[in-house]
Amino acid sequence: MHDVPDIDININNLSKIEGHANLEVNVRRGKVDAVKLKISEAKRFFTQSVRGKPALSVPQLVSRICGTCSIAHLTCCIEAVEDAMGIKPSEQTVELRHLTMDALMIRDHAMHLYIFCLPDIFGVDSVLELAKKERGLLEDALLVKKAGNELGKLVAGRSVHAPFPAVGGFTKVPSNEGAKELLHELEHAREHAIGFVDLFHDNMQEFERETHFIALKNEKYDFLGGEICSSEGYCITRGNFRNHLTSVVMPYSQSTGFEFAGKEYMVGALARMNLNKEALHPNTKRDCAGCIGLFPSHNVMMNNLAQAIEIVHCMDRAMDRLEGAEFKPEKYTVPPVKAGKGIGVIEAPRGTLYYDLETDEKGLIKYINLVIPTAQNHVNIERDIAVLVERELEQMDKDEISMEIEKLIRAYDPCMSCATHFLKVKWKGEAPARPSRKRKR
């Protein structure tokens, strides 16, 4: 490649994503010299602040790591504390947790797709610009999003920082009347959710690069339970995850990256669809068959389509769970505490989330270590950007490339509030010029 000028792309304040991040790309002699995704969120040090606090109350605190996926942190931390203390939740509690996760996925994916991504489809900057031209479509979008929000309120008390889920059970059980009402709301919203699957399919962009995918795999495409599997066909048990994940230091970012068995990888809806689409709800399979047939895929832009399909799937699963449900009042009792080590592994909206903690005999937290989905995608995002820029360098100008980069990053649905949370990184002296690798913990 010649006659290509050296260029530097700096995008400050990436928009229509969760949280704050900047990007720097340097091109020298037609080759990408450096890609730095700099997460500029101020680190809030939750992993340090929870030490010495009662493990039973810590799930509500770590929920504050992230507004949009707070339910994921809450649920994963509860799972880890129960694992450490040998607490077995009731069958009803497990069902309610599944419903809480269904609600989270519907609401969170809907926000990403309809508020953040929809403008890209119509070539405008903001969803606000669609208010007149696409009013009907927006009404449908808000209706689907609202169904997720209402399901979260019914089951968990609120869809952000939910008050009902707790270690050992739910402090309040939803009313059966409320469940019936919500069933109708979901039924009604479902047809619109299918419409959006088609819309995202018909407007799908393409960006392919071979990479690896990791997700929890289980029989019902649930977001809780199962083994951690890779697209290369092997699975590991939950307790064994530390031996496979390696942290990658990003000296320019307030976050850290990860590799799985020494390779970059992607987590999230695309990874789940690639690994587990056979387990989708039968009704979702029936009504979205054409789109589901396109997976597995290495096209990262299909993460949007995968999320659109997951919304339908979560509605179908939630309707099954609510149909004829007879929730019984279960008195919440504070479980007895003990010392132990525990692990929580769940599928958050943006991918696999890990909690790894230890409690002492008084039930106080000794340490918590988190592995966040966006941090796991960090290396993969940067490598994608490098390839995208080199591919488009001769066809597009700098502004067009920047726009394409933002769409690519948005497809990952990154969450910067979450990404800054990891235990600690030791930089010795000056930061290394390139990311260095070290074993986690």
Place this chain on the structure above:
Amino acid sequence: MGKKLKVAWVTFACCEDSSILFVELLNDHFFEWNEKIEFRVCRMLKKAALFEDIDVAFIEGAIALKEDEEKLRHLREVSKKVVAVGSCACTGMPSAQRNYFDEKTKGEIEMVINRFGHMEKVVPLKSLVKVDYEVPGCPMDEKVFLEVLQKCFSEFGV
């Protein structure tokens, strides 16, 4: 077209839970607010940002970084009213939890504090600038937010 309220929605150190609740409030208020509000700045809804001539700045999050203090002061200068939204903006907590770390833990995080321009202490908005209204809660109390917004509509004749 009637007069619109010129709004900025800006976040600093926080989990953006109130921003998310705001996006959920759009489920019921999208079309109404679109008629009444001109978003000059709102990173969740648009890329274009105009940091000038703002009627009301809704600010979520505590101030933890030196560069954020500068941004906050500038925002105050160009905004007629400032509303602190959510617990971190109103009280600093939980973003300010590092203020209470013991010496050993402080030593552990010192590298990050120095490297990324963190302030010595994380502070709520009102300790740096004048705050006109507060919407407390973690996440923000929806009812209070709607009341404050209504008050702003009337004050600015929208």
